Amino acid sequence: MPWRGPRLTSVAGQFDVCNMLAHPSIFAGHLKGAIFTRPLTLWRPAFPNRYLIVAVLGLLDFVQTAVILRLGGEECNQIALWVMSHFGLAGAAVYKFLLIGGVIALIDWLSGRDVPAARRLSSYALILGSIPAAVGLGLLTIHFVA
Numbered sequence: 001m002p003w004r005g006p007r008l009t010s011v012a013g014q015f016d017v018c019n020m021l022a023h024p025s026i027f028a029g030h031l032k033g034a035i036f037t038r039p040l041t042l043w044r045p046a047f048p049n050r051y052l053i054v055a056v057l058g059l060l061d062f063v064q065t066a067v068i069l070r071l072g073g074e075e076c077n078q079i080a081l082w083v084m085s086h087f088g089l090a091g092a093a094v095y096k097f098l099l100i101g102g103v104i105a106l107i108d109w110l111s112g113r114d115v116p117a118a119r120r121l122s123s124y125a126l127i128l129g130s131i132p133a134a135v136g137l138g139l140l141t142i143h144f145v146a
Contacts, residue, residue: 046111057129058100064136
């Protein structure tokens, strides 16, 4: 009889998770006797390369902002300034993470309804995300060269 994937076995009331995760069939949903009724599917992003670039640009903007603030500069974004004044730099990192995650979630949601509109929105996100990164890079270049 062929092997049909890991089984949920109980040892003193606990499931044998190591046995379940040791075989890749768990990701295909082949658990005999498990509560899963359909195959497990992971999130398939509509535009993974664009999402990665948007996230890297956001990270670059945050790091440049932290360096500029350390050098005595000021934050120009009033919302980010309010978040930093109340929650510090860690709060600004969470704010930036939620902002980028929200944009990516909106693009992915829209891709299920209108792919050309989602593609345009992802292009706009790339353009708008590159502006603060370019400005921050310019400011740092001026500071260290001049």
